[in-house]
Amino acid sequence: MNAPFLRVRDTQRLANLDEPDECARIDAFLAGHPETTPFHRPAWLAAVAKGTSNRALALVAERNGEIVAFLPLSAVHSPLFGRLLASSGFAVGGGVLTAAGTDASGLFAAAEELAQRLSSPTIELRGGALPQGRAGWQIKDRSHCGFIAPLAADDEAQLLAIPRKQRAEVRKGLDQPLAVTVGTAEPDRAAHYAVYATSVRNLGTPVFPRSLFDAVLDQFGEDADILTVSHGGTPVASVLSLYHRSAVMPYWGGGVWQARQLRANDRMYYELMLHARRRGCSHFDFGRSKTGSGAYEFKRNWGFEPEPLGYASWTAPGTDARDADPTSAKHALQIAIWRRLPLALANRFGPLIARGLG
Numbered sequence: 001m002n003a004p005f006l007r008v009r010d011t012q013r014l015a016n017l018d019e020p021d022e023c024a025r026i027d028a029f030l031a032g033h034p035e036t037t038p039f040h041r042p043a044w045l046a047a048v049a050k051g052t053s054n055r056a057l058a059l060v061a062e063r064n065g066e067i068v069a070f071l072p073l074s075a076v077h078s079p080l081f082g083r084l085l086a087s088s089g090f091a092v093g094g095g096v097l098t099a100a101g102t103d104a105s106g107l108f109a110a111a112e113e114l115a116q117r118l119s120s121p122t123i124e125l126r127g128g129a130l131p132q133g134r135a136g137w138q139i140k141d142r143s144h145c146g147f148i149a150p151l152a153a154d155d156e157a158q159l160l161a162i163p164r165k166q167r168a169e170v171r172k173g174l175d176q177p178l179a180v181t182v183g184t185a186e187p188d189r190a191a192h193y194a195v196y197a198t199s200v201r202n203l204g205t206p207v208f209p210r211s212l213f214d215a216v217l218d219q220f221g222e223d224a225d226i227l228t229v230s231h232g233g234t235p236v237a238s239v240l241s242l243y244h245r246s247a248v249m250p251y252w253g254g255g256v257w258q259a260r261q262l263r264a265n266d267r268m269y270y271e272l273m274l275h276a277r278r279r280g281c282s283h284f285d286f287g288r289s290k291t292g293s294g295a296y297e298f299k300r301n302w303g304f305e306p307e308p309l310g311y312a313s314w315t316a317p318g319t320d321a322r323d324a325d326p327t328s329a330k331h332a333l334q335i336a337i338w339r340r341l342p343l344a345l346a347n348r349f350g351p352l353i354a355r356g357l358g
Contacts, residue, residue, distance in 0.1 A: 095128020
């Protein structure tokens with residue numbers, strides 16, 4: 001008579017991200033998972049912690065000593081917006097990753113317990129396995145879309161792959177006397193932050209601390225760089241990009257007012273496509289945008305097809321849902337005021353606010 005089959009239960013625990021061997025085990029799990037993003041990496045969590053002073057955390061589920069599920073988390077605290085457990089902090093991806101045949105419910109429960117211990121009334125999961133039908137969770141599968149497309153075989157083919165109207169804008173940028181540089185040295189970082197800070201101020205949102213960008217570049221090494229477009233020696237558009245599994249993601253980018261007239265932003269993204277292909281990338285990941293927003297339409301104009309993304313949020317019983325969405329009508333007045341702030345003032349106080357957005 002055969003012995004009855006005993007199912008081994010998964011166990012959940014907090015990972016020790018200060019332990020190199022633990023991070024190596026997590027990296028090995030991520031390397032073998034098809035849905036890993038740059039924002040799952042311990043390097044991302046470490047960069048966010050160093051750059052924003054928000055604590056890096058991670059939950060793992062194990063079976064027979066092997067990791068079978070992983071949830072990266074940033075414990076974000078803001079005097080204005082309250083506490084948040086984000087997966088992942090300051091990212092557009094993250095969420096629970098599970099090995100085949102693994103039930104994620106134990107990890108969701110562990111995240112809820114952790115949030116309550118940290119007095120965090122909100123959890124946000126940006127992708128990954130979602131807690132369908134679980135009490136206290138709200139699922140959003142149409143609020144944001146991602147945009148990914150293959151890169152062309154050569155420079156001319158890449159230009160021709162862009163729809164005619166947008167291609168005309170790129171050609172105008174190519175006709176301008178613009179210089180393009182790529183690097184991660186101090187001049188690249190300073191130029192990027194100056195341009196990016198101006199860009200987000202003009203949009204009415206506070207800029208992240210420069211320490212966050214520096215930390216990401218330091219942690220990611222060859223998997224991140226900055227491409228800057230200059231006119232007459234002055235940077236007018238710049239983007240910090242991440243490289244992951246043969247895809248480039250222009251993550252933090254922007255331009256000054258002059259960039260529009262010069263078509264510098266159009267030139268910037270086209271040049272990044274060429275640069276990414278030359279360094280071995282096969283795909284261009286334009287990141288996420290809120291469905292129907294200006295950025296959403298901009299990416300469609302480049303010929304990218306939107307793919308709905310799945311997000312989930314949990315709100316502790318008896319508490320109000322967190323609202324730090326810059327497109328929320330609740331923040332319209334603050335955004336209008338921020339757009340009018342002198343740049344020096346916005347750059348001084350912006351990082352103090354932005355480090356709590358998550």
